[in-house]
Amino acid sequence: MGNPRVDQNIPRSKKVLYKIQSLCEDVAINRIYSKFLPECRSGKLEGAIDTQIILNPVDFKEAIKNGEDCYVQFSRMTLEVEEKLIKMLHRFLEIHDILYLKDVLLTVLKEVINNSIKANAKRLYFKQKGLDIKNRDQYRSGMEDFKETVFGTEGTILGELHDAKLIVRVFFKALPDVLRLSVINNIPILDEELKKVEARLKKAYSYADIAEAFDDVLDDSEGAGLGLIMALMLFKNVGFPEESFTIDTDGKLTITKIVIPKKADQTEFSTQIANEIMEEVDNIPSFPENIMEIQRLCANPEASVRDISDSIKRDPGLITALLKLANSAGYITAKRIETVEEAVMIIGTKGINMLLVATGVQKILDARYKKFETIWKNSSRTAFYSQRIAMQMRKAKLAEFAYLAALLSDIGKIVLLSIHPDKIQRLSDLAGIKNMGDSNLLEEISLGISHSTLGSLICKKWKFNEALIKAIEFHHRPHMAAEKYKDIVYTVYLAYTFTEIETRNMRFEIVDEDALEYFNLTNKKDFELLHKILKEAYESYTSMKNQ
Structure with missing residues (x-):
């Protein structure tokens, strides 16, 4: 039924490599973020109060160009945060020529970031209500009014996250074979929440195709994890292994990691589509011979205006386009241009060549891609x-x-x-x-x-x-x-x-x-x-x- 699961196509050696790499990254993350909690708790973020955004380094473009780590840190999602995030992601991906993943990765990042901010808001909300978030009964009681109180028009919790030192950091790191995006927030995910997320991740990679996922997710009365599931389905089709997306906690931080292979494994589906694309390119007609003939005349310094005009006259559509161009606002003339010879002299060989290319492409598109x-x-x-x-x-x-x-x-x-x-x-x-x-x-x-x-x-x-x-x-x-x-x-x-x-x-x-x-x-x-x-x-x- 459909394509085989992606992880079945990954060699055991590559799975082991991912596991080792993941362990190494966990050690690195703990080392890199060992200052993260003290930094938050000690109030060392005062320099960011005006904008509530920290870029490190400030010149992230140069850092990415040099293969150095960088991050953006904030407490809530604003247009300014989104602007910085998009620019950083764009630079990060284009350096490695995988910019076509930008929209999918941005969708996943925003989903994870919003979940992280929501988790932070939930902790502050429960603290202000004097409720124990780990107590099941108190959790249910608190969640009854959570959305309306926090995300309603009169909600103030989101605006208080910065002063409460509840923050989110999006970290960009380039490794030899993979790129890694990490979203870290400085509260641990609850066990029950982690189980829900893991179930959604597993579900996303169990679908045979994207249509099946679509029907199943829309049948879900809660619409739970729709964005994440759909984005991860795209990950799967790109050839990313299941290990590419993980969420975990060390008891102090919640760390979501997205590992992007610089060269994705080609699944059966992607290989088939890639072959069809190249076949389509091969089948695209060559430029019309009459247009190529006129181009050759335009490139020949010995060709006369009459030679070029006679060749153009064999194509009624080209005559119309030429006269329309010659009488357009781009060419100032004392009178209306009515002959091909006059148009050729007014427009010149370079202008004619531009018209020929546009006309030739238009003919192919009209015939094949109307x-x-x-x-x-x-x-x-x-x-x-x-x-x-x-x-x-x-x-x-x-x-x-x-x-x-x-x-x-x-x-x-x-x-x-x-x-x-x-x-x-x-x-x-x-x-x-x-x-x-x-x-x-x-x-x-x-x-x-x-x-x-x-x-x-x-x-x-x-x-x-x-x-x-x-x-x-x-x-x-x-x-x-x-x-x-x-x-x-x-x-x-x-x-x-x-x-x-x-x-x-x-x-x-x-x-x-x-x-x-x-x-x-x-x-x-x-x-x-x-x-x-x-x-x-x-x-x-x-x-x-x-x-």
């Missing part, structure tokens, strides 16, 4: 923004490449979404339950490849310019690009960010800081002003286009 035109529309908006940003930088040559790179940035996503659309819809429904966001969902199921990497592979197949390929490959992790590609990669990233903000998948506080510094947009008002200008320009452009 139902994903919404993604293509978003890409068109991003492309417009990208071109305008480059023009603001007074880099005309960059503007052409930036437009194309942004236009093609999500082509990998379209291919991913074409694999088993029935399964994808099911998974998208799942994602909606916990607001996991489906933009990168497929990449996290078990594919082990991001849509940006896949997009770069497709563009290599089409023999596109190297700068174009790199812009697509790194548009989610701009500062990982080589120095010579920074201009185009950062331009596409910024344009993508504006589009994502409009679809509510991004906000200023979690935009890559390096990109903001690159464009001198660290001030939120400056950032929002540029976005407003670009958005209004695009709306004006589309309204003229549709007249």
Whole structure:
């Protein structure tokens, strides 16, 4: 029934290695956090009272780059805490090229963090009520009003956690073969609570497939552990062993560990899907021959305007696109352009080549991926923004490449979404339950490849310019690009960010800081002003286009 359990596919030697590693990590954690409780109890956190957030080291980006440990510490989950957490996780994963795990790991982390804060709040609540949390009858009595009192509109407990020295620390550590995320709170988990959590973990890894988990969890009247179970199912499909997620206590701290193999074992499911993706890439048609012929003419310095025009005239769709472009706001002319020859002279070979690439891709998408035109529309908006940003930088040559790179940035996503659309819809429904966001969902199921990497592979197949390929490959992790590609990669990233903000998948506080510094947009008002200008320009452009 479905796929075999993941742990059955893990060699005994690897299980032993995980066990030894886990024991070593426990020793390391006890050593590292030996100061944790005294620090909390002695009130040495006074420096953090204003923000109630501690970053150690403050320059976590440099620490992660150098393979050093770092952590963020707080008492309650706020937008500022979430901002720091997302930025740290993003940097931590992208250094090891596993950024496609970000959404799943963030979901798990937030679930664990919220549970940790809830546990801290529960201890403070019981203390204030004068109840013994370990006494079963008193526990039941206290829990009757716990949620309403603590999480209700007039609840004050959460605001008192910091002064009560009840804190949560999220710790990032890179080891030779694995990455480890630890969530530590400075109260021990109760035995009964630990048993419940362990039962949920065991349940998550017992399902044969994600659909079975979906039905079972929704039948649970409490909806208990829904987010955690679904996220751990994704862990399983990625190839993470059951030992990847553990919760334990040393009697003083509660420690949740997430161990991420830098290279996940390929399960039968993930291997099958990966093969289907590569087969899909192989089956993507080459660029239309007539477009490739015009590209060759544009690259030939001896080709005349007439040669190029005659070749374009064989494609009615291309004629329409060319004349529309020549008469657009991007080209200032004394009169309306009505012939192909005039359009070729106005636009130039570089502009024509840009149009050819866009038209060629559009033809392939219309023929093979018509139902994903919404993604293509978003890409068109991003492309417009990208071109305008480059023009603001007074880099005309960059503007052409930036437009194309942004236009093609999500082509990998379209291919991913074409694999088993029935399964994808099911998974998208799942994602909606916990607001996991489906933009990168497929990449996290078990594919082990991001849509940006896949997009770069497709563009290599089409023999596109190297700068174009790199812009697509790194548009989610701009500062990982080589120095010579920074201009185009950062331009596409910024344009993508504006589009994502409009679809509510991004906000200023979690935009890559390096990109903001690159464009001198660290001030939120400056950032929002540029976005407003670009958005209004695009709306004006589309309204003229549709007249």
